[in-house]
Amino acid sequence: MDSSQTEQVAVVDDDGAMREAMMAILESVGIQVQGFESGQHFLAEAQRLRYGCLVLDIRMPGLSGLEVQKKLQELQIDVPLILVTGHGDIEMAVEAMKRGARDFLTKPFRDQVLIDAVQNALTAAHEAAAASHHEDDLRMANGELQARLSSLTPREREVLTYVVKGMRSKQIAAELNIALKTVEEYRSRLLDKMKVRSSTELASLTAAMGGIHPTP
Amino acid sequence: MDSSQTEQVAVVDDDGAMREAMMAILESVGIQVQGFESGQHFLAEAQRLRYGCLVLDIRMPGLSGLEVQKKLQELQIDVPLILVTGHGDIEMAVEAMKRGARDFLTKPFRDQVLIDAVQNALTAAHEAAAASHHEDDLRMANGELQARLSSLTPREREVLTYVVKGMRSKQIAAELNIALKTVEEYRSRLLDKMKVRSSTELASLTAAMGGIHPTP
């Protein structure tokens, strides 16, 4: 994988020398790095840009690294996090890992340790992203699905929720107290509007996107 | 939740006194505990029984706790793991957490620390199981799906990947260069083995679980 070339890595450390040192290490292997002198500065940018990985010092004035981690969770910004500290203990490390940190390094560390940690984080993030592309023909922007869903009438949506559960037309008709023929008509329209060729494909499509939200 | 009453917790420690002490702590709050004096003994049982949680000492003769953790992964036994050690360091803890341990305790610890760790592991495991109950009729543990998948022959799995994409039997037959009848036979077996009543339900089920991994 050579994907790390295009990934931006953030390094947050209030200690300028330390920050520059870590940035230099990463840049030496061709990783694009952006430095921040505080958690606040990073958070401000993180809401606009996407970073492939974050290297975060724990002991800092203002927001500590662990507090930054919590903020990121609250903001639902999911970025691979590598914590760095010179004064950590096992409990702190375990807590951070339980909160989802990808790695926890103690200063001092060898250059290669940091490089490995960052590259592992970058490739892991990429594999996770690639894994969500699993369905050969079902890959489509979620927005496209939403657009198609919104072209459905309320009743069609309702029938859809039953169809994708695998229910037969007869069962759906009984459930909704309408004629079998009516349900079959809806099924046809659903396949047409959703641009699929079978109920099975429809189920696969919608389920892969996290399912349909029932009509409230 | 009062589910912990029915969960069996395993405690593995070669030090009899330490093991008994931890077991006593857990039993004092009504948790069912089973002790093992070595990783080998535990692994032998773990392949038959299901434990809700495993408390594992790291420093042991024979298999170390970390080696037991690897074995569990190789055997695909997914049990919440709490590692315990008196001589750990941050790197060891971080590595263990990266491998999926749920907690990492350093001796000595207060009774409540162990109790909390075990109870958190038990309830977290339960919530994870409950979380997969989202679809009305598709509620099933992921492990159950995996079990059914593993009962399929390679060829059946292959056909399954086409079925859940919504392909017709005729298309699948052409793709695999086999008779239409053969594909239909596979479809029947799939529905039977996967315990569903239609291809649509099958697609919904598998897609909701993150899809099927194509046969390599």
Added chain:
DNA sequence: AAATTTATAGGGGTAAACCCCAATAAGAGG
């Protein structure tokens, strides 16, 4: 060597899915 599993194929049948068509009634909006 014998037994089991797997891949393959077919017969025959019911029910379901899906297609193209038309039509009525109720509401919403212009």
Added chain:
DNA sequence: CCTCTTATTGGGGTTTACCCCTATAAATTT
């Protein structure tokens, strides 16, 4: 009032899905 959308039902027809059963050759396991 007229039109457009939506919900509803129907006719008639083709194709699939799915069920139950049998059967053979090859591979695997015992």
